[in-house]
Amino acid sequence: MAYEINDTEFKRFSSLLYDIAGITLTDAKKALLTGRLTKRLNALGMDTFTQYFKHVTDAAHADELQFMVDLLTTNETYFFREPQHFEFLRQILPPTLRQGQVFRVWSAAASIGAEAYTIAMVLADKYGVDGAWEIHGTDINNSVLEQARRGHYRIAEAEKIPTAYLKKYCLKGKGEQQGTFLIDKRLRQHVGFEQLNLNVEGMRKIGDFDVIFLRNVLIYFDIPTKQRVVANLIPSMKNGGYLIVGHSESLNGITTALTQIKPTIYRRL
Numbered sequence: 553m554a555y556e557i558n559d560t561e562f563k564r565f566s567s568l569l570y571d572i573a574g575i576t577l578t579d580a581k582k583a584l585l586t587g588r589l590t591k592r593l594n595a596l597g598m599d600t601f602t603q604y605f606k607h608v609t610d611a612a613h614a615d616e617l618q619f620m621v622d623l624l625t626t627n628e629t630y631f632f633r634e635p636q637h638f639e640f641l642r643q644i645l646p647p648t649l650r651q652g653q654v655f656r657v658w659s660a661a662a663s664i665g666a667e668a669y670t671i672a673m674v675l676a677d678k679y680g681v682d683g684a685w686e687i688h689g690t691d692i693n694n695s696v697l698e699q700a701r702r703g704h705y706r707i708a709e710a711e712k713i714p715t716a717y718l719k720k721y722c723l724k725g726k727g728e729q730q731g732t733f734l735i736d737k738r739l740r741q742h743v744g745f746e747q748l749n750l751n752v753e754g755m756r757k758i759g760d761f762d763v764i765f766l767r768n769v770l771i772y773f774d775i776p777t778k779q780r781v782v783a784n785l786i787p788s789m790k791n792g793g794y795l796i797v798g799h800s801e802s803l804n805g806i807t808t809a810l811t812q813i814k815p816t817i818y819r820r821l
């Protein structure tokens with residue numbers, strides 16, 4: 553069954569998504585919202601968006617709210633996206649790590665994990681698969697994190713992975729797994745994933761990171777949300793640590809706590 557959404561219904565859903573995730577959906581996103589929620593309305597046997605809104609905001613169906621957020625986030629990502637950032641990472645890696653030092657990176661809008669495993673390949677290349685490095689991946693969307701934890705992808709997604717890394721760190725699927733690849737367990741054991749909403753006022757500090765990747769998520773946020781999200785990340789950065797945003801993003805007017813060292817790279821000094 554196809555559904556129409558009226559202006560009032562669209563406003564209700566978009567402000568619910570804004571309140572939870574900080575994501576702004578302009579009127580131009582009406583078709584996107586309708587398309588993504590239609591399957592869910594069908595599955596629940598509902599006739600209108602008003603009915604679904606009542607369902608999703610009813611405390612008795614708390615899981616449905618997460619389900620809706622999962623449907624409405626945009627999770628586009630790929631391995632070695634914006635490759636200059638990984639070149640930069642290589643350049644700032646200490647040649648050797650001190651006794652007891654662990655190099656820590658946070659992929660703060662990790663989606664299906666392509667960014668986190670790209671970082672893992674760079675760190676494994678530098679410090680070895682048994683080296684002292686850790687990657688923490690987080691996202692508001694629970695279903696993408698399930699795939700991230702599995703580290704299992706369609707072979708088409710390997711397109712941008714350098715051949716040497718593909719051979720060293722990825723296992724080509726055989727038999728039933730033909731057409732897929734799996735991130736080697738020796739890399740996966742350095743990478744953990746956790747569900748985390750960056751838009752929570754006064755979010756807890758989640759670690760001490762040398763580098764945070766916050767790429768291609770600020771584009772969905774208005775200025776107050778960007779300010780809140782970036783303020784949430786700063787306590788989890790080491791002094792001297794780096795924050796990297798996407799190539800179309802900037803922290804101009806968002807924080808004074810970080811110093812810009814390149815167009816999309818900031819440092820806590």
Ligand SMILES: C[S@@+](CC[C@H](N)C(=O)[O-])C[C@H]1O[C@@H](n2cnc3c(N)ncnc32)[C@H](O)[C@@H]1O
Nearest residue numbers: 573625628629661663692693749750767768769
């Ligand atoms: C377009 S993807 C970017 C993935 C990756 N960082 C990259 O650059 O390829 C944006 C991700 O941000 C996540 N996201 C959106 N709002 C969020 C929030 N409030 N807290 C945490 N993650 C959020 C989405 O679920 C989505 O997976």
